[in-house]
Amino acid sequence: MTTAAAIPGPAGNPLVGSLFDLTRRPLRTYLAARRDHGDVVRFQAGPPGLRAEFYGVFSPDGAHQVLGGEAANFRKEHDFYDELRISVGNGLLTSQDGEYQRQRRLIQPLFTRRRVDGYADALAEEAQALTERWRAVPGGVVDAAEEMSRFALRAVARILFGADVEEAVEVVNRSFPVLGEYVKDRGFAPVRLPRGWPTPGNRRGAEAQRALYGICDRIIAERAARGGGDEDADDLLTLLGRARGEGGERLDPSELRDQVLVFLLAGHETTATSLAFALHLLAKHPEQRKLAQEEARTVLAGRAPTAADLERLPYVTRVLKEAMRLFPAAALVGRRAVEETVIDGYVIPAGAQVMVAPLVTHRHPDHWEEPERFDPDRFLPEEEKARHRYAWFPFGGGPRACIGQHFSMLEAVLALGVLLRDFEVEVVDRRVALTMGITLRAASPMRVRVTAVG
DSSP states (O other): OBBBOOOOOOOOOOTTHHHHHHHHHHHHHHHHHHHHOSSSSEEEEESSTTTTEEEEEESSSHIIIIIIIIIGEEESSSSHHHHHHHHHHTTTOOOOOHHHHHHHHHHHGSSHHHHHHHTTTHHHHHHHHHHHHHHTTTGGGGEEHHHHHHHHHHHHHHHGGGGGHHHHHHHHHHHHHHHHHHHHHHHHHHHHTTTTTTTTHHHHHHHHHHHHHHHHHHHHHHHHHTSOTTTTTOOOOHHHHOOTTTSSSSOOHHHHHHHHHHHHHHHHHHHHHHHHHHHHHHHHHHHHHHHEEEEEEHHSSTTOOOOOHHHHHHHHHHHHHHHHHHOOOOOEEEEESSSSSEEEEEEEEETTTEEOOOHHTTOOOOTSTTTTOOOOGGGGGHHHHOOOOGGGGOOOOOOOOOTTHHHHHHHOOOOOOOHHHHEEEEOOOOOOOEEEEESEESSSSOOEEEEEEE
């Protein structure tokens, strides 16, 4: 057993440790750390005297321990989650303990498979609207990252707000990227200035937060004034407002806003990342693209997709899972160890910041043959069954696993199926730079050329 002081890690820059590498080249830095130092790595970032320290955990066994087997010992009290909680509220993503359990009990019935499948028609309509937009693009060149972000935001906002979608989309599209960058910068900064200080970053963050809170509060108040919405309305905000616990408890207006903000954030950025990289990877790999297109055009010929098509599009599903392996939207998952524990033979001290890293574990050479190669057949049923449960965990795991996993997969599979049915796709930008905000995303253009068929 090795003590915390002896856990290996990169030396980094004498002045700032690994700070610049972690912020500017996250994928390369974390992968190199596992390659050079093993499955538990000690990182230091920041100037001497203010240097932050955390531990990267890269093995599937370690991920299971942190997220599943010993989840109670690893709390969402990482600096990043503290900043996220202040910025978007104490919703399902950020709450803990009894408050989390109460919220989960209230919200879980709204995410059953049957309930989520009821949104398939709305998702199909948004996908069809996207294809009509693409048919009118001069030259047929689109940025997959921008287009998928716009599509996923419209889809989740429609599910949340129903008829109030247009104004909400405009505000969220403008404000969330600003707030996300602000949360990331503060969450990983070795020194955090008080939010009340009038720095340019604080002012931008506060303005973005006010805009998001304002649109959500206004829509919630208007629904309350109408008695909670139409009796037949099935948008998620209406259903959240009607949700009752066993003792009759309900979400108050501020809690409703917190849940809406979390769903907007988690429900659009993650799906957008998965769809964008799936399109980009298919554009680069004609053999896999042909297989996915043939399946989509056979299954969805001449009609809109339905929830039942999720099972009828297995290859398209495998493409998305492989895209999520290579480019998981939730690329890093932070926790704080409550008590001292041992992970993969290394002692992790009480109070330590711990980072589980899907973006590294998903490329771990002990669990993935030729991990950099794009191969959707890694997700054939027999391959998945034989693999460690935490070799692939884009939706997290354990008691805090993502409540919206089925919604995300339904939306992504149906949308990708429609796009592959209606378009040929060719790559324009073969290399894409990456950046880490709240989620992993492209930092450079991700252009593809789309040509309508039929």
